[in-house]
Amino acid sequence: MKVPANLKLITFDLDDTLWPCMPVIMRAEKALHSWLMQHAPRLAETHGVKALREHRKSIAAQRPEISHNLTLTRQISLQILLEQAGHNGDLSHQAIEIFRHERNKVTPYDDVIPVLKHLATSYQLIAVTNGNADITQTPLDGYFQHALTAEAVGASRPDTAIFNEAMRLADVSPEQTLHVGDDPRTDIEAAYQLGIHNIWLNRHQRQWPEEQQRPHHEINQLDQLLLLLKD
Numbered sequence: 001m002k003v004p005a006n007l008k009l010i011t012f013d014l015d016d017t018l019w020p021c022m023p024v025i026m027r028a029e030k031a032l033h034s035w036l037m038q039h040a041p042r043l044a045e046t047h048g049v050k051a052l053r054e055h056r057k058s059i060a061a062q063r064p065e066i067s068h069n070l071t072l073t074r075q076i077s078l079q080i081l082l083e084q085a086g087h088n089g090d091l092s093h094q095a096i097e098i099f100r101h102e103r104n105k106v107t108p109y110d111d112v113i114p115v116l117k118h119l120a121t122s123y124q125l126i127a128v129t130n131g132n133a134d135i136t137q138t139p140l141d142g143y144f145q146h147a148l149t150a151e152a153v154g155a156s157r158p159d160t161a162i163f164n165e166a167m168r169l170a171d172v173s174p175e176q177t178l179h180v181g182d183d184p185r186t187d188i189e190a191a192y193q194l195g196i197h198n199i200w201l202n203r204h205q206r207q208w209p210e211e212q213q214r215p216h217h218e219i220n221q222l223d224q225l226l227l228l229l230k231d
Helices: 022-039 041-046 049-062 070-084 091-103 112-119 161-170 184-193 224-230
Strands: 009-012 124-129 146-149 177-181 197-201 217-219
Touching: 009 161, 022 041, 022 049, 022 091, 041 070, 049 070, 070 091, 112 224, 124 161, 146 161, 161 177, 177 184, 184 197, 217 224
Parallel strands: 009 124, 009 177, 124 146, 177 197, 197 217
Antiparallel strands: none
16 A cells, blocks of 8 residues: 555654663663652652552553553652652652653664654654653754644543644644554554554564554664655
8 A cells, every 4th residue: 555645744653663762761760769869768768660660550550531641640659659758749740850851861763863854844744652752852853843742632542632633733634644653552553543544663573463453554664664655
């Protein structure tokens, strides 16, 4: 299947599509814990990085109405733990700023900036993410017309809210839209729900889940997208 000839908008996932995610999160969690050791030592002594992560996940499970808002979920988790350890819960807001600062220290894959520069001359580009990276604080600032988060639109993919908002901002239809992402469910399944042409960026040679509808295209490097757009 060819990419739509009338393509006007390309949406991009961020984490693990344009940069490796896990090294960034691990570094941010370690920085947060180091800060807690200085400012909330009783909490830091009883909760290491893994325990903090598990508590945050438990809060997300207990409160699904805010689970799409990763920043708020983490802040509430920290506030609860701080108060339980006898610290001021308001420290959670400072702790979140430490985490967010490190969260935005991403290193794009080598193929990303050259491809975005090329595409930006012909298409509208919008970043869409379930995560909480602030694109304006990363090396990719300036390459996108808009950057949308699950927190901003009120729902995480595979909910289609973020795609609907992207198309509204770009004033395009699903038939004029292409999405590129690494996750079979939150990227490809989500795009299919609206009839958006989709590309699975499979950088690590993963197997496609048999139970899911296959993507329109599969690429292993982002610069292969440029070849698809030429066909």
